[in-house]
Amino acid sequence: AQSVTQPDIHITVSEGASLELRCNYSYGATPYLFWYVQSPGQGLQLLLKYFSGDTLVQGIKGFEAEFKRSQSSFNLRKPSVHWSDAAEYFCAVGGYSTLTFGKGTMLLVSP
Amino acid sequence: EAQVTQNPRYLITVTGKKLTVTCSQNMNHEYMSWYRQDPGLGLRQIYYSMNVEVTDKGDVPEGYKVSRKEKRNFPLILESPSPNQTSLYFCASNPTGPPRSEKLFFGSGTQLSVL
Numbered sequence: 250a251q252s253v254t255q256p257d258i259h260i261t262v263s264e265g266a267s268l269e270l271r272c273n274y275s276y277g278a279t280p281y282l283f284w285y286v287q288s289p290g291q292g293l294q295l296l297l298k299y300f301s302g303d304t305l306v307q308g309i310k311g312f313e314a315e316f317k318r319s320q321s322s323f324n325l326r327k328p329s330v331h332w333s334d335a336a337e338y339f340c341a342v343g344g345y346s347t348l349t350f351g352k353g354t355m356l357l358v359s360p
Numbered sequence: 361e362a363q364v365t366q367n368p369r370y371l372i373t374v375t376g377k378k379l380t381v382t383c384s385q386n387m388n389h390e391y392m393s394w395y396r397q398d399p400g401l402g403l404r405q406i407y408y409s410m411n412v413e414v415t416d417k418g419d420v421p422e423g424y425k426v427s428r429k430e431k432r433n434f435p436l437i438l439e440s441p442s443p444n445q446t447s448l449y450f451c452a453s454n455p456t457g458p459p460r461s462e463k464l465f466f467g468s469g470t471q472l473s474v475l
Binding site for chain 2: 346
């Protein structure tokens, strides 16, 4: 069965600093990988996705993620965090009929 | 406007009183699914439907029912709600089943409290 692990429950980053959120997946075939963001009281918004091809994927809001098959990872990065990036971030892997989410990482941005 | 509409947005009920959360999409999507979101557990899939009259269990189906009589609607039914079903529920749809979806459209969520 497919699974996603987000090892960090909370991360605090200073505004303007770089960010990396970790995601490891388990899936038996070529994975389809996603990052979603959820602001308080809101639904989920797709940041970016990886299906195939270039392993460095660009998304919205200045985010990018790199797929590393050898490490089964799909880490999310942003070079300079803004206060409005404070939210919960979910990594997900798409299987044949289901989309499995990680438990989420809460990003806190300090002044 | 393309959207997934869930109702109600908030619901408080008592143990054992049957309830239905409606979900409707206006994009003619084949695939629809229900998730519940709990703190520290992320989103977990309850049921999904690949097309009309085709439904299947997700990871946490116990205590829930669904139906897909027409493409646009995918209601979530709690026949006898219990307090452990207190959660935030999301309906989602996309043109085909994951993982090939370009985008999974989510509803705004239904916050359910079972007393």
